[in-house]
Amino acid sequence: xxxxxxxxxxxxxxxxxxxxxxxxxxxxxxxxxxxxxxxxxxxxxxxxxxxxxxxxxxxxxxxxxxxxxxxxxxxxxxxxxxxxxxxxxxxxxxxxxxxxxxxxxxxxxxxxxxxxxxxxxxxxxxxxxxxxxxxxxxxxxxxxxxxxxxxxxxxxxxxxxxxxxxxxxxxxxxxxxxxxxxxxxxxxxxxxxxxxxxxxxxxxxxxxxxxxxxxxxxxxxxxx
Amino acid sequence: xxxxxxxxxxxxxxxxxxxxxxxxxxxxxxxxxxxxxxxxxxxxxxxxxxxxxxxxxxxxxxxxxxxxxxxxxxxxxxxxxxxxxxxxxxxxxxxxxxxxxxxxxxxxxxxxxxxxxxxxxxxxxxxxxxxxxxxxxxxxxxxxxxxxxxxxxxxxxxxxxxxxxxxxxxxxxxxxxxxxxxxxxxxxxxxxxxxxxxxxxxxxxxxxxxxxxxxxxxxxxxxx
DNA sequence: ACCTGAACACCGTTCAAGT
DNA sequence: ACCTGAACACCGTTCAAGT
Numbered sequence: 152x153x154x155x156x157x158x159x160x161x162x163x164x165x166x167x168x169x170x171x172x173x174x175x176x177x178x179x180x181x182x183x184x185x186x187x188x189x190x191x192x193x194x195x196x197x198x199x200x201x202x203x204x205x206x207x208x209x210x211x212x213x214x215x216x217x218x219x220x221x222x223x224x225x226x227x228x229x230x231x232x233x234x235x236x237x238x239x240x241x242x243x244x245x246x247x248x249x250x251x252x253x254x255x256x257x258x259x260x261x262x263x264x265x266x267x268x269x270x271x272x273x274x275x276x277x278x279x280x281x282x283x284x285x286x287x288x289x290x291x292x293x294x295x296x297x298x299x300x301x302x303x304x305x306x307x308x309x310x311x312x313x314x315x316x317x318x319x320x321x322x323x324x325x326x327x328x329x330x331x332x333x334x335x336x337x338x339x340x341x342x343x344x345x346x347x348x349x350x351x352x353x354x355x356x357x358x359x360x361x362x363x364x365x366x367x368x369x370x371x372x373x374x375x
Numbered sequence: 376x377x378x379x380x381x382x383x384x385x386x387x388x389x390x391x392x393x394x395x396x397x398x399x400x401x402x403x404x405x406x407x408x409x410x411x412x413x414x415x416x417x418x419x420x421x422x423x424x425x426x427x428x429x430x431x432x433x434x435x436x437x438x439x440x441x442x443x444x445x446x447x448x449x450x451x452x453x454x455x456x457x458x459x460x461x462x463x464x465x466x467x468x469x470x471x472x473x474x475x476x477x478x479x480x481x482x483x484x485x486x487x488x489x490x491x492x493x494x495x496x497x498x499x500x501x502x503x504x505x506x507x508x509x510x511x512x513x514x515x516x517x518x519x520x521x522x523x524x525x526x527x528x529x530x531x532x533x534x535x536x537x538x539x540x541x542x543x544x545x546x547x548x549x550x551x552x553x554x555x556x557x558x559x560x561x562x563x564x565x566x567x568x569x570x571x572x573x574x575x576x577x578x579x580x581x582x583x584x585x586x587x588x589x590x591x592x593x594x595x596x597x598x599x
Numbered sequence: 600a601c602c603t604g605a606a607c608a609c610c611g612t613t614c615a616a617g618t
Numbered sequence: 619a620c621c622t623g624a625a626c627a628c629c630g631t632t633c634a635a636g637t
Contacts, residue, residue, distance in 0.1 A: 171621090194611060204622050209592070215611065224499050225469050265492060269542050269550050269577070282570040285566035299573030306601075307578070311535015340502070340510070342509035349523030352493070361528040364592035365585060395602090418630060421603050430632075439630065 163338045171203055173221075180222050181260070188262045189317075192219070203320045219266050224274025226263055230256045232283060242291035243370045250309050250362055257313035258355070264314040281306070292373040301369055308365065312358045331348055380563075395427055397435055397445075397510040404446045406486070412486045413541075421567055441593050443490050448498025448521070454480045456507060466515035467594045471506045474586055481537035505530075516597040525593055532589065536582045543578045 179200050184192050194205045194215060201207075212218040230252050237245050257264055270329040284306070318324075332347040343350075400469050403424050409418050418429045418439060423432075436442040454476050473538075481488055508529070512522040556571040567574075 193609090195609085197480055205611080206623085207621055209612070210620070231557050235576040265489070268489060268538060271542075271548065271553065275395070277558075278567070282564045282567045285570055289566050289569060295570045296573045298583050299579065300576050302587070303565060303574070303576040303581045307536060307539060307581050308517045308532070308585060311539060312531060314492060314538055315531060315535060317461040318495075320518040330495065333459055335502075342504045343502070343506045345521045346526070348507055349520045350527070354525050356523065357527045357531055360524050361532060361589060364528070368588035368591045369488065417628090419628085429630080431602055433631070434601070504610085 154184070162265060169186065171201055171207055171211075176201060176208065176211060176218075177225050180218065181225055181263070182351065184222065184263050184266075184307055185260055189265045192222075192266075194218075216269070220270065220272075223263070223266060223270075223272055224276045226256060226260050227272060227274060227276035227280055229259070230280055234283075237283075237287065241367045242287070242373075244291065245291070246366050246369065247289060247362060250305055251359075253280070253306075253309045253315060254358060257309070258316055261316045261319070264310075264317050267310060268314065293369075297372060301372075304365065308361065311342075312361075317372045325351055395425055395431055395435075397517065400425065400432065400442075401445055402434060402451050404559035405449055406489070408446065408487050408490075410482055413489045416446075416490075418442075424545065432498070433573065440493070444496075444498065445492065447487070447494075447496055448492060448500045450480060450484050451496060451504055452499060453502075454504055456504070458507075461507075465513070466597075467590045469515070470529065470590050470593065471509045471586060473511060474529055475583075477504070477530075477533045478537060480538055480580055481533070485540045485543075488534075488541050491534060492538065517593075520594060524594075528589065535584075538580065540578060549575055 169231065176197070180192060180197055183197060183200060187196075192215075194208055197209055197218075198205045212221070232249065232252050240248065264356050281302070285298060288301050289295070290311060293301060328351055329347070332343055332350055335344055335347070337344045404416060404421055407424060411420075416439075417430055421442075422429045422432055432442065436445070456473065456476050459598070461472060464472065475548060490574055505526070509522060511528050512525050513519070517525060535577070556567055556574055559571070560569055561568045
């Protein structure tokens, strides 16, 4: 009650209170996840940040799951894919560009990936992204059934790695694991010890490495 | 109190109560996850199934996370990998066998995958599995740094797909998505409509498809 | 020693009551 | 119409008190 004084006599609350705009709810929710993690996105915490009450949120969303659905599609909306530049590059480069754009966006919102497990995204932005990805595969000369499988593999691949980004970026954990591997007895763990210097591999490198392997093989599957 | 009667007069509770064996805690915890999902594994629910109290669990595990760590390594212990049969097959077949064995086990415990995101598994069973996988890659002729990256890619690939198994297997959801794709306007979504009959692809097929693509490319990277 | 009940500070969700 | 406070049935975790 001490925080805000009425801004002049005229700008009074119309009736009840000004409605909380849906866009502000989603922006605040995404910000909350980015800053504090997916589990911090509780109805209470979100309502607090909006200086509102939990029941207000239930006016816009039936439950926490649908709120999350909307937050997710907001993230899909951030994927940057320039159509013209996609058309200029080779087929396999286009594949990698789409996958990387998706991965980069999810990398910018590392903490949101765990929320993506539960549902196949069917928000408007997700639909558009899938369409463009499938268009690249079909234009590249893959027959529809193979294009469908290639798309599914690629999107699962991206999502699978993106989800693991959540537990990544923790230097202390990386250090702990590396030390653990170096301290292993060489008689029981010769192979692990032999590659201990190269582990753990940063997840971003892993992603790029595997993506190249997949797209390379995919290229050979096109109609010859 | 009605469930068990003392087996003869001598086998009395030594002092206090008989300790709850750690193995029974873990078996019950895994069963709970398998039956009701990862989020059902609450300290309270687990204690209830054990006919014990939550504080008893904190005698064995400092917190819920370490309890989960132990449950996870129990699952890794179920991965079936016959050493001799691995030695008989070709290098790329061995790769696929290891990856599939891991995926199959996680498929048998679909609901545990979400718990795997947070931590790099370093339990005893996980360590042994990694060692054997790396041995295959090194024996196959990959130099250590490449073997490390190949291993990381493969294990991330398996885990990434396994995590997504959690939200899979729901026929209603598959039907919903399929219908949604078929009802799209063909002018806005020509590519999606063109492959709508082939979507969604079962996750197991996706996994096998992508795994083959990766191993195919990996085979070409060996010392020629 | 090991277990227990009760407590603390949280959740998602609902609903009668306010303006 | 839209928002609010309080309630209900849950969490993970801790701790004094029991046997």
